[in-house]
Amino acid sequence: MKIAYLGPEASFTDLAVRSAFAGDERYPYVTIPECIEAVMEDKVDLAVVPLENALEGSVHITIDYLFHEADLSIVAEITSPIQQHLMIHPNQQEKWQDVHKILSHSHALAQCHKYLHHYFRGVSLEQTTSTAAAAKYVSENPEHPIAAIGNRLASEKYQLMIVQDDIHDFHFNHTRFIVLSKDPRNIDVPISKSNGKTTVMVTLPSDRSGALHQVLSAFSWRNINLSKIESRPLKTGLGNYFFIIDIEQQIDEVLIPGAIAEIEALDCNVKVLGSYQSYTL
């Protein structure tokens, strides 16, 4: 299979793909929308992109792109532990505490916010398309006093030196990556499997008071457990949102279709984004 991922090589997404799809062909793309479009345009079979981090929350571009732009299914979820390290070019090793700039993905910078505030106050932080893109940039600019934040494989791949390891602010740092496909098939991945899940996106009618309460009660009285609910702007005006809801079980014949029918009868719009297995690394 051909698999698109948020590259370049040695990003955290790449680490997840290497573990879950060891024998498959990996295709790095620069941005999350490019990964998603590669599936839509049949350039690849699957795309793997980050969805949510335990410290920093949702990756909004992934959720928004799936709602507004793409018609793809989530066919699996891979949860991976994340360890962030500070790395520099070996030419700068004497002066690593005096770097002028630190580069990384916005989520990685946020996961190390306390560390950066404490040890690198005033140093400019620059966002890159991924942690691996930051490491690659540092390796290509050996004369600049700059550092990157990323994983150990990136330091090896781009021949950088780790000067501080495990700089993420909280020990429990995990990221959920989703596997996207054009059709809602079941993907079997040779890593530890946990529970099944279903993800839906719900838009409420604008003029119905208590609509969200009624949506939640359609799940609640059926004893369907939810593990996440989050609102995102509909981008049609202030105060207009859609909701992304994670259900802690795979879709069945009766319960979840019953809840969805009840929610649709409230004039809500429901889109099932996927019903899939959850894997952990």
Ligand SMILES: O=C(O)C(=O)Cc1ccccc1
């Ligand atoms: O930037 C990366 O390496 C990614 O794959 C995205 C990301 C960033 C921070 C934590 C987890 C995933």
